[in-house]
Amino acid sequence: MNSQASAPLLEMRDITKAFSGVAALKNARLTIGRAEVHALIGQNGAGKSTLIKILTGAYKRDGGEIRFAGQAIDFSTPLQAQRGGISTIYQELNLIPLRSVAENIFLGREPRRLGLIDWPAMYRQAEALLAKLGIGADVRLPLHLCNTATQQMVAIARAVSQHAQLVIMDEPTSSLDEQEVETLFRVIRQLKADGVSVIFVSHRLDELYAVCDRVTVMRDGQTVAEKAMSDMDKLQLVTTMLGRELASTVARAASDSAAPETARQATLQLDHLKSGLRVNEASFAVHPGEIVGLAGLLGAGRTETARCVFGANKVDGGQMKLKGQSVSWQSPADAIAHGVAYLSEDRKIEGIIPEMSVAENLTLVLLPKLVKLGVVNRQAQQEIVQKFISRLQIKTSGPQQKIRELSGGNQQKVLLARWLCSKIDLLMLDEPTRGIDVGAKAEILNLIRELADDGLAVLMIASELEELTAYAQRVVVLRDGYSVRELQGGEISETNIMAAMANAGRATAEEGVQ
Template sequence: MSDATADSVVLEARDIVKTYGATRALKGVNFAIHRGKVTTLFGENGAGKSTLMKILSGVTTPTSGEIVLDGAPVVFSSTVDARDRGVSIIHQELSLAPNMSVRDNIFLGREIRNATGVDYAEETRQTAALMRELEEEIDPSTLVEELRLGQQQIVEIARALSVNARILIMDEPTSALSASEVEVLFKVIRDLTSRGVSIVYISHHLEEALQITDYAVVLRDGAMTANAERSEIDLEWIVRHMVGDHYDRGSPPGGYEFGDVVLSVSGACVEDKNKGALLVDNLSLDVRAGEIVCIYGLMGAGRTELLEAVAGRVKLAGGDVKLEGRSLDGLSIAARIERGLVLVPEDRQRDGLVQTMSVGENLTLASIGSFVRRMLTQPAREKQIVQDQIRDVHIKTAGGRAAIGSLSGGNQQKVVIGKMLATGPRVILLDEPSRGIDIGAKAEVFRLLGEKASQGLAVVYSTSEVQECLSIAHRIIVMSKGRISAEFGPDVPKEDIMAASGEAVAHDAAIH
């Protein structure tokens, strides 16, 4: 739609300031949402994206500044108030009740009622219709805790859609979605915009965001630094405005010899509990000290199951895992961490962090065993570890004592990485660790892993982004249907990696 009304501004933030104690999260931001268009908000971790969206959806109030809806100033007293006026938000951190059904989560707080009470049949019908629209086979009565992370994200999206909002804010809606699920979401977004719904989209997957967006806005340190229409920009433009001209996408560390094999997986099998099929099918892999191995694959290729089995989270149905020549059979997760094998899990909300604890407590959580074992409390040493990790992993926080919930999404992810590195491991497994991490921080994490590798750490890094393999790996393993379908060195063309995974090779724009 190109007529003037279609392009008009529906919701506007004027000179918004938000402070949290000494932190100035937003420093006077102007931001406009256009009717029937997608506006993408880009910015580094902690730039203030989520904070701005929380203000525009009634989650929190600005310290100063004005919100203008349809040309008139408004004050949103709550999310319910904002929702009643047509603004709905999909949060970056999933906010579903795990022990409730998909249906009950979608209608929580706005149950459909009939003469006798809640009309569960109607709620079920509407939930099923939403799932069909999102092309996801999820039964409305399934408990949310039984869904994989990506499916939970779909439910979160369905809940926002069910409100029939005029303005829909999506804060990192695709971080756990597969490529085909993203396709479906984009179809839904196009359908919504064609009906006049306005979308705000936030993602650290820059190529993906470029595909869907009409307008781009870049936030940096709480201030808007750039603003343009889609036709005027490309990937380079975003990166330049996000992190400046000094961006370097990195390369695998070199100039040293690998050591002995530290991790040896032989004939590993993992069974699907429900169907009895093999999610990991007789897979063998050796990793040497100092080596960085990337495991590339599509969602469902068995990468997470492999890493979880190696880390002791799920049982092997066959095969063996050895660390420095000794079998890990029967050892608990904690015992494996003691031996020097750690996992940075896929789902940081559920597995990685304790939300009621501080940044510092979370950082030392996995290494606490060694403090206690020595029957000493060593506050000085503990404080040192916390400070080292905050510095090394570039965690943007007021300090070790800050609540974990006060950190931006990407910075929480960095805490999980820091926590595992703090144990001084011999082998680190990382499952899609870069989700939600900005492009600059990603480069920092790569640099840090490269440095640790050159000191002898063995790194196994699972990713569904080809570019990440090329930026970090000495060796690239492609997984498909639970098996290794190909193995490459670091100079392989992108297309070969994708083809080996069973993926259609997309002709996307890349940063050159």
């Protein structure tokens, strides 16, 4: 009995999984102790979600072994996992907004008397569960009238009511303010005191150190580190996630990276920009003829900042200036009309229109100017398309070829051409080389550099640090929605970028963004 009590609650060993022949997990492992809060971290595509879905029965593993509470398990559905003692609280809460708090806690397991739901008993039990978590809420209230934090506590109460031994929390703090985060942490500590283990998936480093006992780091489908939180400082955590050795990250020569003359008026100037919970105080400038890199870990607010500039996300505070004039967009159409372009990170979902031709995709933004009396000027369209196919060296069988048939690199070139064929002053690129082969990456990055050399202001979001160190004249590091460091010239190195990502402090007057 003592032996079983001291054994891990969960052991996942040599887990493998492939989709269409592409390996998503390669001998991954995860060990969770009893009454332990365990951080599971890694960048996008590291394999965290796949590992959790295999554990909870959403995916079937190709190989490996899973033991839970001393027994070999192989759940085939999430419901089986739930009944087996594993509950998952997803970032997007799977609750029913129009049902009451109590109904959400006991959904499908309502206490009954004489075949009917025993409402007084359900309300009493729901109140007792929430009180144990230190939450005072009206359990009769429809859930949609409760704030996000209370909804999250309802999800936790539901897990506790099902006698879960392991609770998985996927980015649980992403929609919470500081006070609500503290409430969540208190509840997590209460779960631990009651003998429940927690897998805590988060990108916020401070939170990991505040509440977690140990950490597992994943990268490229593999487990690359398993340590006590106290044995890894923040810089080690970041370098492990990104797969970088500090000794190998050397600053480039200042002669190769001198920042351009910035005495000219900035194309874009952000001062203490705020939007939702992801952008808190983003402050930086982008000048004509320069590439400014935007760095940060997953969840740092990079994409959300770019979407604010493009009018896709609402700005809640701060100031945004374009060529010296304060601006406030109601929609992306406003930003486009003022010469702002944005290439989304998700090329397939938010970029290309797969069933349309190269020509149609390329001239999409310009189309209103090519139409007269409801008819597209095909000759003008063809001239523009041929010009940019030649200029960007887009490999296609012809302008009428469907864009879905092109390689990732050539699709990205078409999207670049889409903006370049209309007049733009600012080009924002979110992970412009993601999903592109090595040869095409170099082509895209060199093209971006040429555009900047021609006077275009470029803001480039990139997770690949070598891209930022090789191509950006300045690098702004975001952390939890704050601009925490600006690097330029010889300061730009992978070491300095990672140190800024890991640093717990916010920018001071001396090191803040100008």
